[in-house]
Amino acid sequence: MAQKITVIVIERSYLLRSGIEGLLKEFQGMHLAEIYDGTEKNLIQKINTLKPDCVIVNPKAITDSLNTFVRSVNNEATVIGLISGNTADHIKSRFANTLHIKDGKHELMNSLSQIIGRKKNNKAPNKNQPLTERELTVLKNITLGLTNQEVAEKLFLSIHTVMTHRKNITKKLGIKTVSGLTVYALLNKVIDIQDIEQ
């Protein structure tokens, strides 16, 4: 399932803008929501209403204090600085993530996918997965057709503990039957369809 990533670019140079636009098209699920040149009124508000996941910004395009700008962008968004060789160190240090203008395509793609990859991983587990690691393991084994006793032996737990885990899984998910749990596990990629067919 491709997760959609909303990106905003702030850059004055037409050539650079087009370059970034082209680069983003190489990624699946990337959506370039808006390009600003930095002189717009109420820029921060405009950006935050779009709820971006990434903001790629050339520090030279920001007319007000860069510090204020970085802090005012929505917490959820990753701010990426577009820097060049003559960008001063104190400006570079404002950004946790940077792209270098002079980098080749390959290097740029690598940096971008690293930044985005980190984002995806941070987002996925906690929000949609109410189960603990242990409960997930138990769930996985149950949906693969193991009995409580077999799960207990496999995970070196007492059968009592396995049953407690099962009770908690059912309570958290609101699903009582093994077939129901199997559907849940498939939907959330706890198991794969090939796993059960074997």
Next chain:
Amino acid sequence: MRIEKDMKLADVIHHDFSLIPVINRFGIHLGFGDGTIEEICIKKSVNTEFFLTILNTYHDPQYFPKKHLQSFHTATLIEYLKKAHQFYTEQKIPEIQNLIFRLTEESAQHKDRYQLALNFFKEYQEEFTRHIDREEKLVYPYIYELEKVIESGKVPEKLIRRMEAYSIMDYEDEHDNVEEKLFDLKNLIIKYLPAPSNESTSYRILLELFDLEKDLREHARIEDMILVPKVEAMEFTIQKMIR
């Protein structure tokens, strides 16, 4: 509200339209006119007392139909239960299955995910059919036999052995859990399946599921509160006859 025989059936339906499939099972259909319950029952040769017992049990979860217990034959009750089974297997469940199938058709993007729900429901359908088959092929004939034995006053050896192996109390125990799967399916749709492209299909599925769930709950109540006590009484009579 307690439903009584001198009430207009139309008023009762206005008050609780979920009773429509229930009156259908007695061969009473919409367009039944302006009569009272008693008048309509006489016209359709339906046992009025039994009709009221079933309607009240459906309508009011607190209703306990004790005093009417002996006023109708077991056969009347079983005939009703079979009609209800027919309604579930031939109408309600295929309807829901069609709706879930439509969900898979409407969304190319999440087709495989809705397919999981469809498979899950098919599994439920099989389990449900097995359960009903068992009732109709095993439990009901057993009850008929009990009734016949009491009427004739002679207890065949075979029945004694059968009663030792299987009593109606067991039936009560095994009766519980076809409901759990329905409950799971509701939660899968409400919480875990991706949002459908056509909300109204999902909404209709949920409506049907809640409806089926309620119908089955009352159905089980009728079995547990009317059928089971009646059969227990018969088993008791026969045990006294043996001694």
